[in-house]
Amino acid sequence: MKKIEAIIKPFKLDDVKNALSKVGVQGLTAYEVKGFGRQKGHTEVYRGAEYRIDFVPKVKIEVMVTEELAPRVVDAIMESARTGKIGDGKIFVLPVEDVVRIRTGERGNDAI
């Protein structure tokens, strides 16, 4: 099992969600996050004083998938989240030891 984390542009969340549904992902978790990478922040101006804001708002999603599905999920995120401009984000793939569905107690692939 794999956990796939992706940091994406906030306005791309809907596209990514639809693309993931199409490849068979049943659920995902999304967070509003802030961070910075190669895409620099922006400036804000209040009463003539300029401030550099380093942290850029992003959305982070987390998806649990089976080993077989993982490559297709990565591709789906990559295609749906890409604008071609700097700041499109990153995808991380992590191994997962176990998954438990709280209601039934199912484990592993059955719980995904």
Next chain:
Amino acid sequence: MQNINTGDTAFILICAAMVMFMTPGLALFYGGMVRTKNVLGTIMQSFIILGIINLLWMLFGYSLAFGPDKFGLIGDLSYIGLKGVGMAPNAAYAPTIPHEAFMIFQAMFAIITPALITGAFAERMKFSSFLAFTIAWFIIVYLPVAHWVWGNGGWLRNLGVLDFAGGLVVHASSGAAALAAAIFTGRRRGFGAEPIIPHNIPLTIIGTGILWFGWFGFNAGSALAAGGLATNAFVTTHIAATAATVSWVVVEWLKGGKPTTLGAATGAIAGLATITPAAGYVSPTAAILIGLAAGIVCYYAISLKFKFGYDDSLDVVGVHGVGGILGTLSAGLFASAAINGAAGNGLFFGNPSLLWKQALGVFVVVGFSFIASMVIFKIVDKLIGVRVDEEDEITGLDLSQHSEVGYDLSGLGGSAGGFVTSGAFDVHPSSQVSTASTETP
């Protein structure tokens, strides 16, 4: 009682209510400009002034400001506890309305003036020391200055210094105190290094709207009668606010920046503060020029704090101080006997002496308020310490001074903790079970 004019009385009572509304409006105006963790601490500083200063005004403040004159410097204690301030008019101030109506109208001015200062020491002052400073400043600075400029027999009034609605008494005096406050309390942690930016500009815009609305009561009401003069003050007030809104935004845009919402709101307040001393002396045409100048001059004035390194957090000096001074001098330039016969002409209508009187008024009020404020801060600091400690400043005033927070947008409510106050009612498992069982038939 036959001298009472019901129209005038109705007008002044409504104006007094409008000026009262300005102080909660100011609380929102300031509250939006601080960081989330200080929104209540900032709002509270204005709101508690509404309570405390009004009580002091009723007890002795009104008497010292407007009571029978002593040496041109201060009123006596004839009106202590509002003794003799009743339904009959006081002809020296407002011959057609009850003395009590004049008193309550003036109370609202006494309230908002110290509240204006709070923007200068925002986000770092202890609540206790803020209270001590405010009460001392009200007694030592506001009451004498109000008497000098507006009191019957006040020495600046006798000299012919003009201040229609408080350019000197309200704005220049609070602006000078704000400069002292910013210098004395020192900078907020991180000032000039990290972004300390407004957390809720829409709140500031609501505050601006309330202030603008209330300002019609402030300036038009200062005619103390419903009629032509009040109308002229109403119109000049609105013109100056709109002109300064436009000129501020144009300047910041031309300087290579963007036209900002906060800039538009700040310009409006700068225009309102600037026209205040002149509203009942100048023509609508002059008000356009005064308003345009206010937006430009105050825009440049607020950048001075970065040049000199003092942290006037919400720009009280640049907006109210500079605006009040500019407006007081503008009255010396643009005053016209055709608008207000009692005031006479300014420089542009052939009377240069008025401008000198206005400059003297500025020098006296600004100098006195600044020096007295520094002394008060020094004493308060010795007695109880002016600033919150480092940890409280980082935590924010809301939690450290008031044990509350302005916003809970998490949706968690209080589920992460428990109810601490004991004895209010008992909540233990057995009582919950018994409640549940009674609901089950």
